[in-house]
Amino acid sequence: MEFAQGALMSPVDWHAIAPELVLTAFACLVLVVDLFLAERAKWLAMPLSAIGILATGAATLSLVGSERTTLAGSYEIDAFALLLKGLFCVIGFIVLAISFDYFRSGIRYQGEYYFLLLCSLLGGLVMSSARDLVTIFIAIELISVPGFIMTGLRKGDPKSNEASLKFFLFGVLSTAVMLYGMSLIYGLSGGATRLDQIREAIDGSGNEPLVMLSVFFVVVGFAFKISAVPFHFWAPDTYEGAPSPVAAFLSTASKIGGFVGLLVLMFKAFPEVADIWRPVFAVLATLTMTVGNLIALRQRHIIRLLAYSGIAQSGYILVALALIDPSSPGVSRQALESALVYIAIYGVMDLGAFAAVVAYARRGGTYFIDDYAGLWQRSPVLATLLTGFLLSLAGAPPMAGAWAKLFVFLAAINAQVYWLAVVMGVNAVIAAWYYLAVVKRMFFEAPELEGPVEVPYLLRAVMGVAALALLVVFVYPPVITELAERSVL
Amino acid sequence: MEWLDNWGLSLAAFLPMAGVVLLLFVPGSMDGVAKAVGLLFTGAALLVGVAVGLRFDYGSAGAIQLEVNERWIPQIDARYHVGIDGIALPLFELSLLVSFLCIVYLMWHVPSPGKTKALIALTLLLETGMTGTFIALDLILFFIFWEVVLVPMYFMIGIWGGPRREYAAVKFFLYTLFGSIFMLLGFLALYFQGNTFDMIALREQGNLGSTLVQNLTFAGLFLGFAIKVPMWPFHTWLPDAHTEAPTIGSVLLAAVMLKMGTYGFIRIAYPILPDAAVYFAPGIGILAVIAIIYGALCCFAQSDLKRLIAFSSVGHMGFVMLGIATVSDRGINGAIFGMVAHGLITGMLFFLAGSIHERFHTREIAELGGVLQQMPRFGSVLVYAGIASLGLPGLAGFWGEMLALLGSYQPGAGLDEGLFRILMVGGGIGTVLTAGYLLWTIQRVAMGTVPEKFADGHGLFDVQPLEWSAWAPLLVLILAAGIYPRMVLGVTDGAVQTLLKSFGG
Numbered sequence: 001m002e003f004a005q006g007a008l009m010s011p012v013d014w015h016a017i018a019p020e021l022v023l024t025a026f027a028c029l030v031l032v033v034d035l036f037l038a039e040r041a042k043w044l045a046m047p048l049s050a051i052g053i054l055a056t057g058a059a060t061l062s063l064v065g066s067e068r069t070t071l072a073g074s075y076e077i078d079a080f081a082l083l084l085k086g087l088f089c090v091i092g093f094i095v096l097a098i099s100f101d102y103f104r105s106g107i108r109y110q111g112e113y114y115f116l117l118l119c120s121l122l123g124g125l126v127m128s129s130a131r132d133l134v135t136i137f138i139a140i141e142l143i144s145v146p147g148f149i150m151t152g153l154r155k156g157d158p159k160s161n162e163a164s165l166k167f168f169l170f171g172v173l174s175t176a177v178m179l180y181g182m183s184l185i186y187g188l189s190g191g192a193t194r195l196d197q198i199r200e201a202i203d204g205s206g207n208e209p210l211v212m213l214s215v216f217f218v219v220v221g222f223a224f225k226i227s228a229v230p231f232h233f234w235a236p237d238t239y240e241g242a243p244s245p246v247a248a249f250l251s252t253a254s255k256i257g258g259f260v261g262l263l264v265l266m267f268k269a270f271p272e273v274a275d276i277w278r279p280v281f282a283v284l285a286t287l288t289m290t291v292g293n294l295i296a297l298r299q300r301h302i303i304r305l306l307a308y309s310g311i312a313q314s315g316y317i318l319v320a321l322a323l324i325d326p327s328s329p330g331v332s333r334q335a336l337e338s339a340l341v342y343i344a345i346y347g348v349m350d351l352g353a354f355a356a357v358v359a360y361a362r363r364g365g366t367y368f369i370d371d372y373a374g375l376w377q378r379s380p381v382l383a384t385l386l387t388g389f390l391l392s393l394a395g396a397p398p399m400a401g402a403w404a405k406l407f408v409f410l411a412a413i414n415a416q417v418y419w420l421a422v423v424m425g426v427n428a429v430i431a432a433w434y435y436l437a438v439v440k441r442m443f444f445e446a447p448e449l450e451g452p453v454e455v456p457y458l459l460r461a462v463m464g465v466a467a468l469a470l471l472v473v474f475v476y477p478p479v480i481t482e483l484a485e486r487s488v489l
Numbered sequence: 490m491e492w493l494d495n496w497g498l499s500l501a502a503f504l505p506m507a508g509v510v511l512l513l514f515v516p517g518s519m520d521g522v523a524k525a526v527g528l529l530f531t532g533a534a535l536l537v538g539v540a541v542g543l544r545f546d547y548g549s550a551g552a553i554q555l556e557v558n559e560r561w562i563p564q565i566d567a568r569y570h571v572g573i574d575g576i577a578l579p580l581f582e583l584s585l586l587v588s589f590l591c592i593v594y595l596m597w598h599v600p601s602p603g604k605t606k607a608l609i610a611l612t613l614l615l616e617t618g619m620t621g622t623f624i625a626l627d628l629i630l631f632f633i634f635w636e637v638v639l640v641p642m643y644f645m646i647g648i649w650g651g652p653r654r655e656y657a658a659v660k661f662f663l664y665t666l667f668g669s670i671f672m673l674l675g676f677l678a679l680y681f682q683g684n685t686f687d688m689i690a691l692r693e694q695g696n697l698g699s700t701l702v703q704n705l706t707f708a709g710l711f712l713g714f715a716i717k718v719p720m721w722p723f724h725t726w727l728p729d730a731h732t733e734a735p736t737i738g739s740v741l742l743a744a745v746m747l748k749m750g751t752y753g754f755i756r757i758a759y760p761i762l763p764d765a766a767v768y769f770a771p772g773i774g775i776l777a778v779i780a781i782i783y784g785a786l787c788c789f790a791q792s793d794l795k796r797l798i799a800f801s802s803v804g805h806m807g808f809v810m811l812g813i814a815t816v817s818d819r820g821i822n823g824a825i826f827g828m829v830a831h832g833l834i835t836g837m838l839f840f841l842a843g844s845i846h847e848r849f850h851t852r853e854i855a856e857l858g859g860v861l862q863q864m865p866r867f868g869s870v871l872v873y874a875g876i877a878s879l880g881l882p883g884l885a886g887f888w889g890e891m892l893a894l895l896g897s898y899q900p901g902a903g904l905d906e907g908l909f910r911i912l913m914v915g916g917g918i919g920t921v922l923t924a925g926y927l928l929w930t931i932q933r934v935a936m937g938t939v940p941e942k943f944a945d946g947h948g949l950f951d952v953q954p955l956e957w958s959a960w961a962p963l964l965v966l967i968l969a970a971g972i973y974p975r976m977v978l979g980v981t982d983g984a985v986q987t988l989l990k991s992f993g994g
Binding site: 337380391396397398402406407409410413414421425428429432433436440443444476477478481482484485 | 517561562563564565607614633636637639640643644647648654655658659662663666667670673674677681
């Protein structure tokens with residue numbers, strides 16, 4: 001009760017939580033405005049949401065350079081939080097662009113969808129700043145619960161229903177496991193929920209086995225959220241059944257939210273017991289990369305391919321977590337930096353690929369990789385952009401993805417965990433195979449489907465900017481590395 | 490001229506990239522504009538290259554000149570460090586020249602399925618990667634330029650290539666990617682021993698780790714470079730890639746991209762890890778001689794003209810590697826000369842193979858014949874390039890092979906003379922075999938009677954003006970380098986002496 005009183009009694013720094021407030025206000029606004037819009041004008045919810053995200057971004061920018069805590073230390077604004085809030089805004093904006101064409105012409109519930117999307121995004125913003133167990137838990141639920149509903153928005157489609165139910169059951173299960181771990185920690189640390197207090201309480205508490213167990217539960221809970229192998233089974237089915245823009249959101253914002261939670265917990269609460277959980281992450285990373293890539297080789301549905309590729313990509317980020325070593329701050333620092341760089345670049349390149357895939361499926365194509373044959377002749381722009389994103393995911397120049405992989409690779413070598421670096425290298429070659437298989441279809445084969453593919457201008461612009469950003473980061477990586485360097489926890 | 494000293498090299502490397510950006514705004518249907526942009530930007534890059542060549546101080550070719558060393562990625566200690574010395578200059582100029590000539594050749598003929606704009610954009614991108622590789626003095630920068638070449642060539646083979654293009658493209662991509670990962674591991678090992686990615690600083694430090702660490706590092710670099718060269722037994726991607734690639738793809742591959750591998754040995758592996766280099770030199774020499782003989786024997790068995798030229802590359806690059814393996818003044822000078830000569834001659838041969846295919850719609854040697862009768866000028870050029878390739882004194886092909894063999898008569902750095910003299914004999918046998926298959930090929934294609942199929946001479950026009958303009962510089966340079974080898978050796982020698990200082994010589 002001491003905690004609750006403290007939090008309630010302390011003065012609130014309103015400016016510090018301005019981005020969250022703005023986003024909440026716009027989410028509610030979207031929901032209300034939607035009620036008064038005629039069916040034909042429902043699409044206006046999307047520009048309204050876009051303005052909301054821009055305003056949130058502006059509020060985030062207004063905080064740049066300040067370091068503050070509020071809500072009795074459970075909410076922190078620092079460079080780390082701001083970088084991730086900015087990233088969530090960018091992701092939200094791109095997902096809106098992907099969703100517009102899809103929801104306007106296909107499904108009803110536009111207002112509800114955009115409301116849920118903003119709520120889930122809000123979860124991401126909260127997660128970036130959350131520095132106590134309760135806030136982290138609320139953030140992860142805020143990210144997930146709207147996701148369950150969004151996944152099932154294609155009500156008439158049994159696949160969508162199945163996806164939603166599967167996602168819900170796995171989500172709830174993982175929440176339960178995570179919560180159990182958190183409750184153990186709460187008990188172990190003598191009733192502390194703030195991460196810095198937990199860190200002190202755990203250090204030298206002498207309860208090693210119990211600490212190990214509780215940390216393990218928490219990690220498993222998050223492993224579901226970031227679809228790490230062997231907790232990944234829900235992801236491909238859910239992505240395939242969900243409306244594809246939702247899949248794009250789940251594979252980026254939702255997953256990144258999970259990673260942010262993990263990073264914060266591991267760096268802020270459990271660094272002293274890193275020896276316990278480092279091997280866990282090493283195993284998770286190896287499994288996630290390898291299994292994700294190997295299964296991706298066999299996929300014929302592009303969304304499933306992206307799902308498995310996304311699983312493998314999670315594996316590379318997990319490598320960074322497996323390198324953390326509190327006894328050598330330089331190594332930990334570089335590991336966290338590389339994870340942040342990877343997360344930022346991954347968010348943009350993965351969304352770019354999803355954007356191209358959704359555009360193609362809506363305008364004269366399908367989700368089957370076979371039907372990508374000869375896309376280059378039908379739409380050179382779309383084929384070139386998708387190729388750029390796939391090459392980036394594969395880690396091939398001239399796209400930023402090459403640096404993302406290289407930085408994690410360097411961090412692994414610097415930490416002298418050579419075997420993980422080798423596993424990464426081998427996986428990079430395996431992954432190149434299936435990304436190139438799609439590229440090969442598009443460029444080297446004759447088209448089977450006829451007709452041009454008209455990509456909406458909004459999507460074209462968003463994809464173009466994303467590809468350009470990836471190119472710029474490739475040529476001059478400090479754009480992102482310096483941000484990451486400054487944003488280390 | 491201060492801008493030239495500072496940014497001349499970067500300008501030459503990035504002008505083509507600027508052309509790519511410009512091309513993005515050219516509609517796909519406007520072929521003429523795309524060609525003009527390609528010509529303009531490769532031409533401008535070549536002019537900058539010529540200016541760099543004039544500015545270069547040949548008196549101190551052993552020193553790094555026109556150097557720029559700027560902050561780039563401080564987080565991983567990578568710097569934008571470029572510069573040029575006598576070893577890099579000939580290759581730098583070669584890649585600018587050949588890229589330009591390839592665009593000129595495209596004026597004459599764009600291979601099926603057209604898409605001129607995309608093909609020109611890829612050529613420009615390749616040019617940036619290739620020239621960048623020859624000026625980079627930071628390992629990470631080198632790696633990035635090296636990798637940039639991969640994707641455009643993959644598309645070039647895959648889209649404009651021959652019947653088995655998909656297989657060739659994927660094989661090329663994965664093989665090279667595999668090699669470059671080991672190369673990267675080698676670079677990282679160097680970094681953790683020497684605490685810098687700077688090639689010059691690493692060279693000056695010397696003594697990077699224990700003998701075992703140095704040897705392992707060298708092995709990693711070796712794998713990356715050897716696949717690119719390609720050395721026997723890592724050569725299997727090459728015949729497929731060369732045969733299936735469109736004409737300009739084969740030309741760029743043969744004339745420039747293969748040199749990236751041999752250049753890597755001379756620029757990175759040798760000066761930084763001299764002890765390991767001496768340790769591995771006999772092995773490299775043996776593989777090189779196997780490549781020479783194996784390449785020549787394979788040529789006898791080829792029925793496709795282009796595939797034959799591809800296998801001849803394996804043999805010629807074998808001579809280059811033999812020269813490098815000797816760790817001697819003559820051998821390494823000869824190797825660099827051999828790289829330039831092979832670039833000029835084999836580039837020319839691939840142009841000819843492409844033009845033969847355009848005229849006869851076949852490259853089967855058995856179906857061809859009597860080219861000299863029907864197209865005297867074309868036939869003469871073919872004979873000229875073929876004879877240059879077999880190493881006739883007076884043409885460019887001679888000096889590289891002769892110096893490599895001379896070098897192995899008296900290898901440097903305390904290498905076993907007996908072994909290298911045996912290798913010299915092996916190489917000598919290789920030259921005889923090379924002369925044999927080339928003369929045989931010339932005889933079958935250029936001489937003899939015209940096959941009935943082509944007796945009416947339909948579509949068999951002699952060398953076209955645009956072909957002349959793409960080929961003339963190569964033909965002239967082959968002769969010039971043959972009768973005045975100092976043109977290349979005078980530039981390289983100073984830098985080779987600097988290199989050999991690392992070996993205590």
